[in-house]
Amino acid sequence: MLLAGILRLSALAEHKALSIRQNDRTDALPDFRNLGVVARILLVVNGAALAVALVRAQGVAEIGTQFFDIVFWVEPALSVILAVLYAASALLARLRFAAGFFCTLAIVAALTLAMSAVQSFLGRTPDWSALLYGVALAIVLAALLLEYFRVRGRAFSPALAEARLQALQARIRPHFLFNSLNAVLAIIRGNPRRAEGALEDLADLFRSLLADNRQLIPMREEISLCRQYLNLEHLRLGERLQVQWTIDPGAEDALVPPMLLQPLVENAVYHGIEPGLAVGAIEIRIGLAGDRVVVGLSNPYHPEHQHRQGNRMALANIRERLQLHFDVEAKLDTGVDGERYRIGMVMPYRKAP
Amino acid sequence: MTPLRVLIVDDEPPARARLRDLLDDCRAEVPNAIVGEAGNGLEGIDLLCSNPADVALVDIHMPGMSGIEFARHIQVLEAPPAVVFVTAHDQYAVEAFEVNAVDYLLKPVRASRMAAALKKAAAGPRVTRDVLDRVDTQPRRFLSVNERGRLTLVPLTDVLYLKAELKYVTVRTREREHLIEESLARLEEEFGNLFIRIHRNCLVARQLIRGFERLDGDEAEASWAVLLDGCKEKLPVSRRQWAQVKALAKS
Numbered sequence: 010m011l012l013a014g015i016l017r018l019s020a021l022a023e024h025k026a027l028s029i030r031q032n033d034r035t036d037a038l039p040d041f042r043n044l045g046v047v048a049r050i051l052l053v054v055n056g057a058a059l060a061v062a063l064v065r066a067q068g069v070a071e072i073g074t075q076f077f078d079i080v081f082w083v084e085p086a087l088s089v090i091l092a093v094l095y096a097a098s099a100l101l102a103r104l105r106f107a108a109g110f111f112c113t114l115a116i117v118a119a120l121t122l123a124m125s126a127v128q129s130f131l132g133r134t135p136d137w138s139a140l141l142y143g144v145a146l147a148i149v150l151a152a153l154l155l156e157y158f159r160v161r162g163r164a165f166s167p168a169l170a171e172a173r174l175q176a177l178q179a180r181i182r183p184h185f186l187f188n189s190l191n192a193v194l195a196i197i198r199g200n201p202r203r204a205e206g207a208l209e210d211l212a213d214l215f216r217s218l219l220a221d222n223r224q225l226i227p228m229r230e231e232i233s234l235c236r237q238y239l240n241l242e243h244l245r246l247g248e249r250l251q252v253q254w255t256i257d258p259g260a261e262d263a264l265v266p267p268m269l270l271q272p273l274v275e276n277a278v279y280h281g282i283e284p285g286l287a288v289g290a291i292e293i294r295i296g297l298a299g300d301r302v303v304v305g306l307s308n309p310y311h312p313e314h315q316h317r318q319g320n321r322m323a324l325a326n327i328r329e330r331l332q333l334h335f336d337v338e339a340k341l342d343t344g345v346d347g348e349r350y351r352i353g354m355v356m357p358y359r360k361a362p
Numbered sequence: 363m364t365p366l367r368v369l370i371v372d373d374e375p376p377a378r379a380r381l382r383d384l385l386d387d388c389r390a391e392v393p394n395a396i397v398g399e400a401g402n403g404l405e406g407i408d409l410l411c412s413n414p415a416d417v418a419l420v421d422i423h424m425p426g427m428s429g430i431e432f433a434r435h436i437q438v439l440e441a442p443p444a445v446v447f448v449t450a451h452d453q454y455a456v457e458a459f460e461v462n463a464v465d466y467l468l469k470p471v472r473a474s475r476m477a478a479a480l481k482k483a484a485a486g487p488r489v490t491r492d493v494l495d496r497v498d499t500q501p502r503r504f505l506s507v508n509e510r511g512r513l514t515l516v517p518l519t520d521v522l523y524l525k526a527e528l529k530y531v532t533v534r535t536r537e538r539e540h541l542i543e544e545s546l547a548r549l550e551e552e553f554g555n556l557f558i559r560i561h562r563n564c565l566v567a568r569q570l571i572r573g574f575e576r577l578d579g580d581e582a583e584a585s586w587a588v589l590l591d592g593c594k595e596k597l598p599v600s601r602r603q604w605a606q607v608k609a610l611a612k613s
Contacts, residue, residue, distance in 0.1 A: 184423075187450035188374070191469040195380035245374050286402060286425045
């Protein structure tokens with residue numbers, strides 16, 4: 010009896026430990042293919058080299074020679090390490106954090122040793138103690154960097170960032186919801202079929218809004234969501250709303266954050282079409298430029314209506330989500346060009362599986 | 363009972379259709395007849411001048427002129443219709459309506475609410491101009507002038523200056539003059555970004571100030587006058603306002 014109780018308790022404890030571990034998928038190695046990560050590594054390593062040079066130098070004049078002396082040893086190893094980590098990034102990401110951590114350190118140690126050894130023999134001045142000292146330094150630096158990326162990742166993602174992403178999930182304006190429901194009610198008697206279609210679009214739109222929007226989705230899905238949204242607005246605004254799509258088929262399978270375009274299109278309708286007495290056009294271009302996805306959106310500009318709130322919030326929201334997903338590799342610009350308000354977005358092209 | 367004459371002002375065709383259906387639905391309870399439908403405030407004012415109405419159902423959020431501005435303008439008519447605002451979601455306006463006891467309906471509207479609003483509008487007291495001025499957070503784009511029973515709208519961008527006379531304010535445009543029954547102080551408050559006070563009784567369009575001229579003679583009140591684009595008159599600047607006016611001219 011007692012034994013059974015203890016067993017159950019320990020099973021419970023184990024279960025608890027397991028669930029904690031499962032929740033603890035927040036620790037992760039950085040994505041070594043990310044430009045921001047690579048830039049940070051380069052900055053820190055070269056910064057460390059400069060620090061060592063400053064310590065070693067006897068006078069100001071010597072700093073330069075000391076620095077180049079160190080860089081001569083550091084740079085070749087660093088480039089090879091970054092190249093290998095770039096190639097192995099996907100493999101490393103599959104490991105558990107601790108395993109990935111030690112694998113990365115092992116790669117760093119082995120490559121530093123190998124490169125320094127090669128250079129020593131080429132220069133015919135093998136100095137084994139200096140060589141081992143260099144390797145130790147590389148390991149410490151790598152460990153510190155990985156820890157930095159882990160902490161940074163925590164600050165940006167898990168509990169905090171997930172909550173942030175949830176909160177950030179672009180929200181459709183109540184204004185739009187009630188006006189759409191009103192428009193559907195208006196056509197139910199006269200055009201029940203169209204009303205059915207509109208309610209289906211509305212349902213899909215809200216399903217996407219309420220979905221777990223943390224994973225990237227193919228651009229194709231985001232485009233079809235926007236089309237559904239625009240169908241609903243068309244019902245309400247009629248001919249006043251004109252939309253021109255220009256889509257490069259190659260860009261349709263690019264992975265993008267969900268609800269990336271829809272809030273921008275909604276803004277375009279709210280700020281560009283609704284305040285205008287005349288017919289207004291929204292232009293949406295989605296294309297590829299090398300290994301980047303380029304999105305452009307423009308709508309009529311009504312300066313007298315800039316008091317209408319919400320624009321900056323949606324933009325800040327999208328900018329932040331782009332940063333969470335792509336770091337420095339994505340950007341979003343806005344501007345007024347004559348009579349049109351323009352938004353441009355660039356992000357790395359990642360093909361949907 | 364003579365049917366209530368109803369005017370619908372909404373920019374969205376389906377929203378107008380919905381209001382039509384609802385008026386239909388509550389016709390047995392509150393007899394009503396639709397006298398017109400307008401897609402924006404300007405059309406609404408045109409319609410109202412030829413087809414008087416008892417009640418106007420007005421969307422707030424419309425291009426060109428907001429529903430609230432529309433309601434402010436029609437108050438200069440001899441017998442303006444009672445205004446019932448209709449809105450999908452406009453937090454600020456709704457709060458202001460609540461505070462000032464202005465009637466409004468939320469979209470999508472129910473037939474029972476519509477019937478209640480019509481009854482109340484037919485019997486109850488009307489919103490006053492003062493209340494509407496308070497409710498509107500935006501400055502108007504036009505001044506409304508009642509000229510022999512007809513409502514004329516003067517775009518504020520056409521106005522050269524506003525000058526207070528005994529009971530009225532003279533609105534001077536390039537072409538002509540209009541008289542409105544408003545206070546210069548209230549106009550200054552509402553359109554401070556467009557006009558500057560140069561004298562106890564005069565506001566001029568900031569954008570149109572072309573220069574200043576010294577006035578001859580030694581009149582105690584004023585020794586400088588403002589010259590405006592498109593205006594032959596020289597408008598005296600009072601001593602009190604001179605520093606402010608000069609500062610604006612410099613910037």
